[in-house]
C-alpha cells in the first residue's frame with residue numbers, strides 16, 4: 710500500500726481530542742452549558758463499483774470456449790445492468806478496514822506527540838495539562854476516573870469499532886461462486902450418446918466418434934457421443950464475474966462484536 714493513497718476522508722483526531730477534553734472536565738469542570746461530543750467519524754462511504762468501474766453496466770463479449778468453433782462472425786455481445794451495484798455505479802460500504810487501522814495509528818501518534826509536545830502528562834490514554842496534573846497527582850481516585858473517562862482501545866478493533874468481514878477479507882465482493890463461471894460466462898458441456906444401426910457403408914464418418922462399432926451381419930451398430938458446449942451469461946454473477954459478499958453485502962466490515970462498535974474497552978463511563 711502506498712502512503713499517499715491513504716488520505717481518508719476521516720480523521721480520528723477530533724475524536725481523540727474530544728475524549729481528552731471531556732476527561733479533562735473531571736479536573737476543571739467546564740462552564741455551564743458546555744457540551745462535548747465524542748463521536749467517531751463516519752466510516753461509511755460510497756465507492757465506485759469494482760465490477761463495472763462505475764459505469765453501472767457491463768458490456769459482455771462472448772468469448773469462444775469451443776462453442777463457436779466453425780461459427781462465423783463475432784460472438785454474442787450484450788449490454789447488461791451491473792448486478793453488483795444494481796446499476797447504481799457506487800456501493801455503500803465501510804472504508805477499507807486496513808486503511809482505517811492505519812489511519813487510527815497515525816492519528817493516535819499525532820495526538821500523543823501534540824500533547825507530549827505541550828508538556829502534558831499521560832493518564833492512561835488521556836493527557837492532562839501540567840497545572841491540572843499538579844492539582845490531582847495525589848488523588849488516585851480522580852486519576853482513575855480520568856483514565857476511565859477517556860477509555861482504552863478495544864483490543865479487537867483498536868478504536869475503529871469495526872471488524873473486517875472474514876468471508877471477503879474486507880473486500881466487499883467475492884469471486885463468482887459458480888464453478889462453471891469463466892469470466893462471467895457459464896460454460897457447460899452436455900453429452901448426448903446415441904446408437905444407430907447402419908447397414909452397409911464402409912466408414913464411420915464424422916469427427917464425433919467416441920464409441921465404437923460392432924458388426925453383426927451386414928449392419929453396423931454405431932454408438933456416438935456428441936459433446937456440446939453451452940455458453941451463456943452466468944446466472945450467478947450476471948456477467949460480472951464477482952458477486953457482492955453474502956456476509957457483509959458489500960460493506961466490507963461490520964460493527965465490532967467485542968465492543969458493540971464503540972471502539973473502546975470502557976467501564977462505567979459512556980463518554
Ligand SMILES: [Zn+2]
Pocket residue numbers: 758759760761762763764765766791792793794795796797798799
Ligand atoms: Zn457496478
Ligand SMILES: [Zn+2]
Pocket residue numbers: 863864865866867870871965966967968969970971972973
Ligand atoms: Zn471493538
Ligand SMILES: [Zn+2]
Pocket residue numbers: 885886887890891893894943944945946947948949950951
Ligand atoms: Zn459468474
Ligand SMILES: [Zn+2]
Pocket residue numbers: 874875876877878879880881882954955956957958959960961962
Ligand atoms: Zn464480506
